Amino acid sequence: MEQLNPSDLKVILHSKRANVYYLEHARVMQKDGRVLYLTEAKNENQYWNIPIANTTVILLGTGTSITQAAMRMLASAGVLVGFCGGGGTPLFMGSEIEWMTPQSEYRPTEYMQGWMQFWFDDAKRLEVAKRFQLARIEFIRKTWAKDRDLKEYGFYLDDFNIQTALEGFEKKIPQMNKVGDLLLAEAAMTKQLYKIAATCTGVKGFSRNPELGDLANDFLNHGNYLAYGLAATTLWVLGIPHGFAVMHGKTRRGALVFDVADLIKDAVVLPYAFICAKERMTEQEFRAQILQKFLEHKCLDQMFEQVKDAALSSKNGDEA
Known part of the structure; x- marks a missing residue:
């Protein structure tokens, strides 16, 4: 499978991005240059792709985890991540009040x-x-x-x-x-x-x-x-x-x-x-x-x- 880097993705303005994700009982990881989330089915594990260039927010609910490599790619794509309880409430943790914010030296002043x-x-x-x-x-x-x-x-x-x-x-x-x-x-x-x-x-x-x-x-x-x-x-x-x-x-x-x-x-x-x-x-x-x-x-x-x-x-x- 072809490797993708965040810099290779077509940039979509945040105001035009279509996706907000709320995940439960899933593991978010990086695989082959993509960010995926893994869910445990009865007989097998299933992988689902997250189109990070067209995503604004990911809320991680009950029973979730995320890898360092996945966070690196999400940060590069400018996706905000927040840990929360069941159903998306309440927000628990983040470095900018409730949110784990991507780090960039090039945001406007x-x-x-x-x-x-x-x-x-x-x-x-x-x-x-x-x-x-x-x-x-x-x-x-x-x-x-x-x-x-x-x-x-x-x-x-x-x-x-x-x-x-x-x-x-x-x-x-x-x-x-x-x-x-x-x-x-x-x-x-x-x-x-x-x-x-x-x-x-x-x-x-x-x-x-x-x-x-x-x-x-x-x-x-x-x-x-x-x-x-x-x-x-x-x-x-x-x-x-x-x-x-x-x-x-x-x-x-x-x-x-x-x-x-x-x-x-x-x-x-x-x-x-x-x-x-x-x-x-x-x-x-x-x-x-x-x-x-x-x-x-x-x-x-x-x-x-x-x-x-x-x-x-x-x-x-x-x-x-």
């Missing part, structure tokens, strides 16, 4: 420099937090307006309750003077969206509790962690450390991952967690649905666009 120009100013940091929340609302509108599957379950933008939730939060954002107030208003909107999604899908008695163990809560947990993987990838590629959050708190070193993931979570993860719970999908079926919707609605592009705009507009504004 302009976005980090732009981020730092506003980050130490409370007022400017609040403005970026507001911008992220407005972008979040706009992405919900854009996604729900064109997603036919959502419309089949009654997610219509002209629905009074949906309009009330989005417009109510949108009107409050410019008046906010503290990040804490913005967080409270954001939580209230999300609570309204949970209620709307539960009504549309007929999920009765829903209460958001990550530890509850019902399908809707489990799917929300799982989908959110997939979104965190995309957010961590965005920040790594742009060279911005996870600790420089604009909204989620000064005591959580990985808080910027949560800020960036929020740009797309309510638009995609929230409604499909309820839809897939109603359809009694398996965890694997839910994951496939969410990843397909991430691609369909260009969620990674949305993250890159918003983070880059926030960093560069501040930098360009100061230069002006």
Whole structure:
């Protein structure tokens, strides 16, 4: 079999990469210049190829291991790796907060420099937090307006309750003077969206509790962690450390991952967690649905666009 080196692979921009993997009871290794994962079948072992040039994130769940040679190839291809519990939650370990990040001396510096120009100013940091929340609302509108599957379950933008939730939060954002107030208003909107999604899908008695163990809560947990993987990838590629959050708190070193993931979570993860719970999908079926919707609605592009705009507009504004 022909040997392949990571440098021989055609480079695919991270914002265009299609694959996020969650593996259980598998061994990840390098073989003949490729990264594979090995699963134990009843009578034989089976190998499956991981197309690393088109992969953003690998989550290693229960009963997994990885070789040093495989990590070397994944790092060369710019793939983030995280160890996690069953079903993708919680994240356990990584060298950059939760993630084992590829090491590269050639990541850009302009976005980090732009981020730092506003980050130490409370007022400017609040403005970026507001911008992220407005972008979040706009992405919900854009996604729900064109997603036919959502419309089949009654997610219509002209629905009074949906309009009330989005417009109510949108009107409050410019008046906010503290990040804490913005967080409270954001939580209230999300609570309204949970209620709307539960009504549309007929999920009765829903209460958001990550530890509850019902399908809707489990799917929300799982989908959110997939979104965190995309957010961590965005920040790594742009060279911005996870600790420089604009909204989620000064005591959580990985808080910027949560800020960036929020740009797309309510638009995609929230409604499909309820839809897939109603359809009694398996965890694997839910994951496939969410990843397909991430691609369909260009969620990674949305993250890159918003983070880059926030960093560069501040930098360009100061230069002006």
